Amino acid sequence: MTSTSTALVLVDSLAEPLRDADLELVTIARDLGVVAVVSFDAPAPATLDQLGAYGVARVVELAVDGEPHLTGVAAQALTHVTDGARVLLARATFAHKEVLARLALLSGAGLVIDAAQVREGDGGSVVGAKRVFAGTWDLVCEVRTPLALLTVRPNSVRPSEASDPTTPSVEKVDVPAEEASAAAGGVRLVSRTVHEIDAEAGPALAEAAYVVAGGRGTGGDFAPVRELADALGAAVGSTRDCVDEGWIEHDTQIGQTGVTISPRLYIGAGISGAPHHRGGMQASEVIVAVNSDPECPIFEICDFAVVGDLATVLPQAAAAIRERRG
Amino acid sequence: MGLRIVVLTKHVPNIHSNRTFVDGRVARGAADGSLNELDEHPLEEAVRLLERMSDEERAGSEIVALTMGPAEASDALRRAYQLGADVGVHVLDDALAGSDYLGTAAVLAAAVRRVAQDGPVDLVLAGMAALDGLGSVVPALVAAELGWPQLTNAGALAVADGAARVERDVDGVTEVLEADLPVVVSVNDHINRPRFPNFKLIMAARTKEITTWSLAELDVDTSKVGAAGARTQVLSAEPRPERPPVELHVDNGEGGVALADFLASRGLV
Ligand SMILES: Cc1cc2nc3c(=O)[nH]c(=O)nc-3n(C[C@H](O)[C@H](O)[C@H](O)COP(=O)(O)OP(=O)(O)OC[C@H]3O[C@@H](n4cnc5c(N)ncnc54)[C@H](O)[C@@H]3O)c2cc1C
Numbered sequence: 001m002t003s004t005s006t007a008l009v010l011v012d013s014l015a016e017p018l019r020d021a022d023l024e025l026v027t028i029a030r031d032l033g034v035v036a037v038v039s040f041d042a043p044a045p046a047t048l049d050q051l052g053a054y055g056v057a058r059v060v061e062l063a064v065d066g067e068p069h070l071t072g073v074a075a076q077a078l079t080h081v082t083d084g085a086r087v088l089l090a091r092a093t094f095a096h097k098e099v100l101a102r103l104a105l106l107s108g109a110g111l112v113i114d115a116a117q118v119r120e121g122d123g124g125s126v127v128g129a130k131r132v133f134a135g136t137w138d139l140v141c142e143v144r145t146p147l148a149l150l151t152v153r154p155n156s157v158r159p160s161e162a163s164d165p166t167t168p169s170v171e172k173v174d175v176p177a178e179e180a181s182a183a184a185g186g187v188r189l190v191s192r193t194v195h196e197i198d199a200e201a202g203p204a205l206a207e208a209a210y211v212v213a214g215g216r217g218t219g220g221d222f223a224p225v226r227e228l229a230d231a232l233g234a235a236v237g238s239t240r241d242c243v244d245e246g247w248i249e250h251d252t253q254i255g256q257t258g259v260t261i262s263p264r265l266y267i268g269a270g271i272s273g274a275p276h277h278r279g280g281m282q283a284s285e286v287i288v289a290v291n292s293d294p295e296c297p298i299f300e301i302c303d304f305a306v307v308g309d310l311a312t313v314l315p316q317a318a319a320a321i322r323e324r325r326g
Numbered sequence: 327m328g329l330r331i332v333v334l335t336k337h338v339p340n341i342h343s344n345r346t347f348v349d350g351r352v353a354r355g356a357a358d359g360s361l362n363e364l365d366e367h368p369l370e371e372a373v374r375l376l377e378r379m380s381d382e383e384r385a386g387s388e389i390v391a392l393t394m395g396p397a398e399a400s401d402a403l404r405r406a407y408q409l410g411a412d413v414g415v416h417v418l419d420d421a422l423a424g425s426d427y428l429g430t431a432a433v434l435a436a437a438v439r440r441v442a443q444d445g446p447v448d449l450v451l452a453g454m455a456a457l458d459g460l461g462s463v464v465p466a467l468v469a470a471e472l473g474w475p476q477l478t479n480a481g482a483l484a485v486a487d488g489a490a491r492v493e494r495d496v497d498g499v500t501e502v503l504e505a506d507l508p509v510v511v512s513v514n515d516h517i518n519r520p521r522f523p524n525f526k527l528i529m530a531a532r533t534k535e536i537t538t539w540s541l542a543e544l545d546v547d548t549s550k551v552g553a554a555g556a557r558t559q560v561l562s563a564e565p566r567p568e569r570p571p572v573e574l575h576v577d578n579g580e581g582g583v584a585l586a587d588f589l590a591s592r593g594l595v
Contacts, residue, residue, distance in 0.1 A: 069501075071466060071476060093497045094462065094479060101463035104428060105470050110557030111427060113461045127561065133345045140561040186475040190491070190502035197498070204498070210594075232595070240515070250481075250495050250516070257364065257454065257515045265594050267585075275341045286592055287569075288585065299572050304588045308577025316582025321595050324586065 005086035006058075007033035010078070010096065014043035014059065017050050021207040023159035025089045025152055026054045028118050030162060032087050032126065036060055037168075038078065040068040048168055055162025061172045066180025067189050071095070075102035076183035077175045082107050082147055087126050089118065092151040092260070093206070100149040110143035112150045116262065116283065126150070131262075134275060135282030153283075154207040155262050195251060205235040205252060210265045213237030213254055213281070217270015217291065217310055220247045224314035225269055231318035231325075237261070239277050255280035269310040273298025290314065328379075328386030329485070330445055331372045332438050334452035334468070335391050335406050336362040337399035350560030351424060359398055361405035364453030366520040367513050372451055373410040374518065375485055388412050390441055394422060394433050400536055407531035408523035414534065415441065419541040424553025431467030436546035437539065438472060449490065450510040454479045465512035475505030478512040 007029035011022045014037070018026070029035045036058035037051060043059050051059060062068070062077045082088065082103070090096040092114045104111040115128030126148035129140045143150075197204065205211065212234045214225035222236070229236045237259070238252040254261055256279040266284035271277060273289070273296060281287070282301055289298045290306045290313045299305045306313050339345040339352060340360050346353045372389045379387070391406035393399045394417040403414035417437050425433065441447055450472070455462035462479075469476035477483075480492035490511060491504045523531075541548060549555055575584045589595045 071478075072470070095497050097461070097463050098466040098476075098478060101427060101467050102470050104557070105467060108557075111463070112558060113427075113463060121561075131566070135566065136345070137347060137563055137565055139347070139350075139563050141558045142561050143558050145557045185469075185473070186505045187477065188504045190504050191500075192502075193500045195498045195500065206497075232589075243516070251498055265589070265592075279341075286594065288588070290581070290585070294574070294576075299574065301569060302572040303569065303592075304573045304575070304585070306575050306577050306581040306585055308581040313577055313581040313585065316580075317585040318582070320583045320586035321589070324590060324595055 005033040006084060007035050008081060008085050008088040009035060009037045010088060010090040010099075011037055011039050013041050014039045014047045014061070015041050016044065017047050019207065020159050021091050021154040023054060024154065024157050025091065026051070026056060027157050027159045028152065029087070029089055030055050032118070032120060034058075036081070036085075038062060038081050040064060040074070040077070042172070043170060048170070051168050052166050053161045054159075055164060055166050056168045057166055059168045059170045061170070062175060063172050064175040064180050065177040066175070067184060069192060070184050070187050070189060071098045071102055072183045072185045072187065073180050074099045075106060076179060078103050079106050080173045080175065082109070085147055087148045087150065090151050092153045096151050100151060104149050107147060108145060109147035109149045110145040112141050112143060112148070114260070115150045115152050116156050118150055118152060118156075131283045134279040153260070153262050155209060155264065195249075202229055202233065203235045205237055205254070206259050206261060208235035208261070209263050210234035211237050211254070211261055211263045211281075211284070212267045212269070213239070213271060214242065214269050214310070215239040215271030216241045218242070218247070220245065221311070222248060224311055228267065228269075228314045228318045228321075231321040232265075234265070234267075237281075239271055239274075268298055269314055271298055272296050273301065327383055328388070329375060329448045330386075330388045330390070330441075331375065331449045331451055332390045332392050332441055332447050333365070333368050333372050333406065333411065334434060334450065334465070335365045335369070335393045335402045336456045337393060337395050337402035338362045338456055346565070347563035350563050359401060361402040362453060362456045364455060364515055365402070365406075366409060367515055367517055368451035368453055368511075369406055369409040369411060370518045370520040371483060371513055372449075386445070390415060392434065392437055392441070393417070394430065394437070396423070403536050404531050407534050408527050409520065410527065414536045416536050416538045417541075417544070418538050421541055421548065421552045424556055425551050426556040426558055427461055427463050427467060428557065429551040429555050431464050431471050432546055432550045433541070433544065434464070435468050435471030436544040438468070440539065440544055446508070448507045449485070450474070450508070452510070452512040454512045454514045465510055469510035472508075472510065475509045477503050477505060477509055480511055480513045481516045483511055483513065483517065
């Protein structure tokens with residue numbers, strides 16, 4: 001490691017303590033340089049304490065006089081912090097992919113989308129490993145430019161505090177209105193509604209360590225799926241067909257055109273296992289399925305499967321798990 | 327008036343086949359390749375935009391399907407013809423092999439500029455991702471290269487009075503975005519249900535001409551394209567080891583308990 005180089009981590013907000021998915025990035029970044037966390041808002045005191053425990057040296061607030069939710073604006077703002085940086089890591093969201101792509105164009109950096117692992121390569125380069133083709137192939141990509149930009153999948157490492165805690169310095173970088181408005185490139189944000197996260201309903205799907213997903217086999221009744229998810233502390237997922245039917249919100253769709261997940265445990269109930277769905281979940285560590293059809297394709301990629309009716313199997317499993325947990 | 331729409335289309339290995347890599351690149355072959363399924367949605371959306379116009383308004387409108395890739399990629403254009411494209415353009419050049427996202431976007435943008443030489447382009451439409459690489463950043467990069475606004479991952483699109491408005495549902499946020507034409511729009515698979523091509527279009531698609539451009543015919547910085555211009559390099563591509571066979575349990579009234587036992591045996595409860 002070149003101790004003088006900076007490893008940047010982009011996070012959505014510093015107003016609240018960081019989530020595991022962001023702390024995973026900080027944990028990875030510590031092996032790549034002096035860690036600086038970048039965001040578009042000011043850090044809360046509790047967040048600074050947390051960042052100190054994770055060994056973050058610097059916190060940079062990009063104060064944008066404009067709309068940092070627009071891709072072009074966010075990318076332009078980030079050019080203020082990339083000078084001399086070796087790497088910038090961000091969580092693998094759709095928004096981050098686009099921001100990093102445009103930043104790559106502006107800064108001449110190389111880009112790896114959705115790495116499952118990040119490490120230092122020979123000669124100090126940055127290397128990202130990713131899973132492609134529905135998790136059936138492993139690719140290792142080396143970034144050849146001095147600055148590497150990577151979006152990183154959740155659950156790629158376990159977050160760990162630093163052996164040497166720090167007291168992060170705090171900086172604010174102003175991005176003036178003219179610069180922000182030019183970077184918007186003519187895009188107008190008419191409205192923006194953040195979906196309320198129901199803490200009762202369990203963890204966020206993209207980052208969850210446990211996921212229980214229901215498919216068309218639920219017939220539209222997700223109660224058994226939710227019951228098992230609740231017993232496990234899991235997030236609820238679904239297939240596109242369920243979203244199309246209006247049974248459940250789009251946010252829950254797992255797959256190539258939905259959320260990509262890589263949890264420790266995935267349970268699919270009433271899901272046939274179409275390639276489009278598998279593309280979003282096949283990288284899960286342990287895969288379990290419940291399906292009434294012994295020939296369904298998802299069984300080919302499972303560790304454990306129950307041939308049966310999900311309406312009876314899931315509640316029974318939930319009860320058995322609750323019993324074990326006491 | 328009318329609308330000239332360029333639809334970005336990609337030829338990808340069929341999702342239902344065994345997809346592989348050769349020398350760090352996606353193995354392509356005509357046999358089991360197809361139009362990226364998601365690209366049917368922007369094609370359908372383009373057709374619908376024109377269908378909503380009166381004959382008079384529609385005059386001068388055109389749907390140009392654009393692809394970049396090896397010779398087999400022309401199959402994607404044949405499919406695009408079946409789905410309603412008027413013109414197919416194929417950027418074909420050996421020097422393109424191994425291009426990264428940035429190189430790909432630079433070439434596609436140059437091709438859009440070339441299409442615009444024959445009359446202004448109002449819209450570039452694309453699918454939100456290619457179902458092989460799943461990078462989903464090419465539309466945003468094409469917009470940046472062209473200096474046009476980007477309206478990506480649209481679940482609904484309206485074009486009126488020289489502006490486009492999209493609604494999108496991304497990362498747990500619903501947004502409405504707007505911009506004046508020309509714009510780049512990428513769409514998701516909830517935006518419409520592509521229709522089945524009719525017999526007439528299927529027959530016509532077989533013989534329609536495809537325009538082929540080499541890099542020399544485009545104004546593009548060639549140092550960015552191909553494996554040599556790529557900013558990332560694939561060091562290795564390996565198939566993952568197969569999973570051990572599934573432990574199959576047939577439910578006879580205690581399937582849920584068996585499931586819980588399995589999770590416990592893996593330390594998951
Ligand atoms: C371009 C494109 C993109 C797509 N993207 C996605 C995507 O991102 N995500 C996605 O999920 N899909 C996606 N799809 C759709 C995908 O192809 C499948 O149609 C979909 O995944 C099937 O959903 P399913 O498994 O719920 O339904 P089905 O395939 O209908 O399977 C239902 C299963 O439930 C079982 N079942 C029925 N009753 C019961 C019961 N009582 N108990 C237990 N099992 C039961 C049946 O045996 C069957 O196996 C996409 C398709 C296209 C064309």
